Amino acid sequence: MDPVVSWEHLSAVELTVLDRLFWSESMSRGELASLADFSRSKANTAVASLIERGLLEERGAQPSSGGRRPGTLCLSNAVGVLVGVDIGATSVDVALLAPDMTVLAHHAEAADVRNGPTQLLSRVRKVISELLALNQMDNDQVLAIGVGVPGPVAFDSGLLDHPPLMPGWERFSIRDCLGEDYSAPVFVDNDVNLMALGALWHLRRRLQNFLVVKIGTGIGCGIVCHGAVYRGNNGSAGDVGHICVDLGGPRCHCGNVGCVEAMAAGPAIARMADEAAHQGESALLSEMLATKGELTPYDVGAASSAGDAAANAIIKRAGNHIGQMLAAVVNFYNPSHVFIGGGIAATGPLFLASIRQSVYHRSLALSTRHLEIQYVPNAQKAGIIGAGVLGVQEILSRAGTR
Amino acid sequence: MDPVVSWEHLSAVELTVLDRLFWSESMSRGELASLADFSRSKANTAVASLIERGLLEERGAQPSSGGRRPGTLCLSNAVGVLVGVDIGATSVDVALLAPDMTVLAHHAEAADVRNGPTQLLSRVRKVISELLALNQMDNDQVLAIGVGVPGPVAFDSGLLDHPPLMPGWERFSIRDCLGEDYSAPVFVDNDVNLMALGALWHLRRRLQNFLVVKIGTGIGCGIVCHGAVYRGNNGSAGDVGHICVDLGGPRCHCGNVGCVEAMAAGPAIARMADEAAHQGESALLSEMLATKGELTPYDVGAASSAGDAAANAIIKRAGNHIGQMLAAVVNFYNPSHVFIGGGIAATGPLFLASIRQSVYHRSLALSTRHLEIQYVPNAQKAGIIGAGVLGVQEILSRAGTR
Numbered sequence: 001m002d003p004v005v006s007w008e009h010l011s012a013v014e015l016t017v018l019d020r021l022f023w024s025e026s027m028s029r030g031e032l033a034s035l036a037d038f039s040r041s042k043a044n045t046a047v048a049s050l051i052e053r054g055l056l057e058e059r060g061a062q063p064s065s066g067g068r069r070p071g072t073l074c075l076s077n078a079v080g081v082l083v084g085v086d087i088g089a090t091s092v093d094v095a096l097l098a099p100d101m102t103v104l105a106h107h108a109e110a111a112d113v114r115n116g117p118t119q120l121l122s123r124v125r126k127v128i129s130e131l132l133a134l135n136q137m138d139n140d141q142v143l144a145i146g147v148g149v150p151g152p153v154a155f156d157s158g159l160l161d162h163p164p165l166m167p168g169w170e171r172f173s174i175r176d177c178l179g180e181d182y183s184a185p186v187f188v189d190n191d192v193n194l195m196a197l198g199a200l201w202h203l204r205r206r207l208q209n210f211l212v213v214k215i216g217t218g219i220g221c222g223i224v225c226h227g228a229v230y231r232g233n234n235g236s237a238g239d240v241g242h243i244c245v246d247l248g249g250p251r252c253h254c255g256n257v258g259c260v261e262a263m264a265a266g267p268a269i270a271r272m273a274d275e276a277a278h279q280g281e282s283a284l285l286s287e288m289l290a291t292k293g294e295l296t297p298y299d300v301g302a303a304s305s306a307g308d309a310a311a312n313a314i315i316k317r318a319g320n321h322i323g324q325m326l327a328a329v330v331n332f333y334n335p336s337h338v339f340i341g342g343g344i345a346a347t348g349p350l351f352l353a354s355i356r357q358s359v360y361h362r363s364l365a366l367s368t369r370h371l372e373i374q375y376v377p378n379a380q381k382a383g384i385i386g387a388g389v390l391g392v393q394e395i396l397s398r399a400g401t402r
Numbered sequence: 403m404d405p406v407v408s409w410e411h412l413s414a415v416e417l418t419v420l421d422r423l424f425w426s427e428s429m430s431r432g433e434l435a436s437l438a439d440f441s442r443s444k445a446n447t448a449v450a451s452l453i454e455r456g457l458l459e460e461r462g463a464q465p466s467s468g469g470r471r472p473g474t475l476c477l478s479n480a481v482g483v484l485v486g487v488d489i490g491a492t493s494v495d496v497a498l499l500a501p502d503m504t505v506l507a508h509h510a511e512a513a514d515v516r517n518g519p520t521q522l523l524s525r526v527r528k529v530i531s532e533l534l535a536l537n538q539m540d541n542d543q544v545l546a547i548g549v550g551v552p553g554p555v556a557f558d559s560g561l562l563d564h565p566p567l568m569p570g571w572e573r574f575s576i577r578d579c580l581g582e583d584y585s586a587p588v589f590v591d592n593d594v595n596l597m598a599l600g601a602l603w604h605l606r607r608r609l610q611n612f613l614v615v616k617i618g619t620g621i622g623c624g625i626v627c628h629g630a631v632y633r634g635n636n637g638s639a640g641d642v643g644h645i646c647v648d649l650g651g652p653r654c655h656c657g658n659v660g661c662v663e664a665m666a667a668g669p670a671i672a673r674m675a676d677e678a679a680h681q682g683e684s685a686l687l688s689e690m691l692a693t694k695g696e697l698t699p700y701d702v703g704a705a706s707s708a709g710d711a712a713a714n715a716i717i718k719r720a721g722n723h724i725g726q727m728l729a730a731v732v733n734f735y736n737p738s739h740v741f742i743g744g745g746i747a748a749t750g751p752l753f754l755a756s757i758r759q760s761v762y763h764r765s766l767a768l769s770t771r772h773l774e775i776q777y778v779p780n781a782q783k784a785g786i787i788g789a790g791v792l793g794v795q796e797i798l799s800r801a802g803t804r
Contacts, residue, residue, distance in 0.1 A: 226632065230627055254766060332734065
């Protein structure tokens with residue numbers, strides 16, 4: 001019979017052990033004791049108690065030439081499953097994750113966040129329920145639900161706060177809505193914060209100070225400071241889409257002029273492509289427009305890959321604007337890495353190259369001497385893994401303050 | 403006889419007690435136990451041991467109507483004195499501080515950092531020695547020396563890293579130079595980081611996420627994140643002076659165009675005043691120039707206070723440029739407060755008003771809804787107190803890892 005899993009009355013040492021193991025690649029009892037601030041005997045006592053409670057398990061213990069090879073410790077699958085939901089402006093991802101962040105099931109579909117919460121979340125509830133059924137799991141095996149949304153979130157309440165891309169979601173409680181089906185707690189955060197958390201977990205906190213920039217319908221930034229996600233005074237940190245890059249630029253929906261989002265995010269790239277097609281600057285884009293009726297940033301990427309000069313110019317222009325915004329941010333923040341993600345990042349290597357060129361040109365040498373600008377590691381899964389990490393992290397933090 | 407002060411072999415609980423007391427306004431034994439993560443008896447044992455070692459003392463215990471009033475605990479004066487040195491581009495401050503950050507002695511004088519380290523530091527060594535003598539203290543009573551410099555510092559080595567305002571200081575070891583006179587450790591940091599640390603201590607960490615912007619010969623920013631100073635990946639975080647605010651602006655000494663420092667720091671304000679005087683835009687500035695031979699930002703402040711329209715326009719222009727840079731930084735960082743300090747902040751209330759107006763105009767409503775823009779609290783002493791705080795903080799942190 002499985003042991004009864006219980007999160008009640010965990011000691012500070014036990015919580016620290018769970019946290020260290022969750023964030024480590026793989027760890028034996030000996031490594032655990034040497035890493036943590038307590039003795040080997042304390043670590044062993046805590047590990048024994050956690051195995052007894054069904055929270056930990058030891059895997060891969062096997063004989064070797066030098067005697068018994070130490071097994072590695074990890075959170076037990078018996079503790080349940082994490083649900084990760086990543087709501088984008090035009091898509092939604094739902095996944096089930098084991099406590100070691102293995103993706104057990106993953107479903108993605110197109111969705112328009114502007115249709116409001118009722119429609120989208122009823123679909124999300126249905127998908128979660130189906131994924132659980134497919135994996136033969138009950139609702140009470142859900143440990144926590146993490147949800148990412150493309151807008152600013154007041155993290156404590158989980159409520160959206162004036163989300164420009166999400167009319168109708170203002171003050172709507174995603175937490176209450178998803179909580180109707182599950183006794184598990186629901187945590188809501190900005191999507192790029194979750195992408196940053198997913199990247200931080202993927203890197204096992206080996207990097208402590210970095211940025212994740214997501215470029216899609218909007219432009220947002222996740223900030224990792226001293227090894228933790230930084231959300232700012234009221235949850236709007238990383239709202240870089242409305243940093244001005246051209247005092248003479250177009251008016252943005254926020255009311256100001258020259259915001260980088262209005263000049264370099266998905267809709268701006270599509271608009272520039274439309275103009276190029278209409279003005280006869282690119283036979284290829286004109287042909288695509290005639291065939292499809294409208295142009296997307298992905299069409300621009302395809303045209304660029306095919307060597308179209310106008311498409312290349314559009315991508316360079318967008319990349320340069322983003323690089324100019326990042327130059328300011330890099331001077332201020334001096335991160336070790338800037339990771340680029342989101343749908344538009346997939347436009348092609350020219351986009352990343354243009355961003356890099358612009359940052360290195362505009363930032364101080366000192367800020368960029370060791371700076372690396374790369375794609376988000378494990379980009380396809382970073383958002384949903386971040387949602388799972390948020391769930392585990394918040395459960396441990398709550399267990400500690402009970 | 404005084405007890406023998408010893409920092410050796412402090413336990414984790416004792417170090418936590420010292421840290422909590424150093425950062426608190428005033429605290430009794432009971433308050434200490436309720437704040438820290440350990441029992442009252444553990445706290446009492448640690449306090450007794452620390453008093454015995456001469457590191458702590460209890461002050462102000464006195465009878466009251468309800469029996470003995472609990473005394474407050476604080477670091478003992480017997481542990482020694484902190485030396486704070488705040489090197490600016492055009493001035494140097496030296497102070498002696500008690501372990502509770504009371505300023506025991508303070509000397510300030512004009513100095514030109516461009517003359518290089520040898521001349522300036524030999525003067526600093528002389529002043530420290532004189533202040534100690536005046537206060538009847540020996541060299542071995544110096545606990546730590548904290549030094550602030552107007553340039554980027556690699557914090558671990560204490561070496562300046564390509565400081566634009568400090569030619570000749572590159573890779574010069576301030577630590578070794580001041581260490582010749584004292585066995586105490588020397589810690590070097592960027593001046594605005596120390597100002598931020600001084601403000602953080604003054605506020606007793608009640609604010610966790612804020613910025614301190616110092617406007618003088620250059621423009622720099624200290625970043626407080628999650629209650630600690632954030633220095634970035636290689637010590638250049640907060641280097642906001644070279645954020646571009648006008649793509650058509652003048653060329654900066656860094657090689658780029660339109661840097662906020664080139665358009666709004668002290669030298670830019672003086673240059674604008676000079677132009678206004680020469681072009682006959684202000685009778686008052688022309689008269690000042692004729693009398694003094696050159697104009698300083700303080701002359702512009704004085705002319706502005708006297709109602710001079712050209713001086714007002716110069717201050718507004720500089721304030722607007724700084725506000726524009728801060729709008730980008732505030733969108734990114736979402737701080738609760740931006741504190742403005744440095745010599746130029748003293749130019750007058752119009753300067754602060756112009757900065758505020760520009761930030762509120764250009765930042766997202768969400769980032770500025772709760773944002774406060776004020777002068778640095780305890781501005782005159784924030785730098786040297788920050789230097790003292792750095793000393794105590796680093797000594798405690800070293801004692802913890804011994």
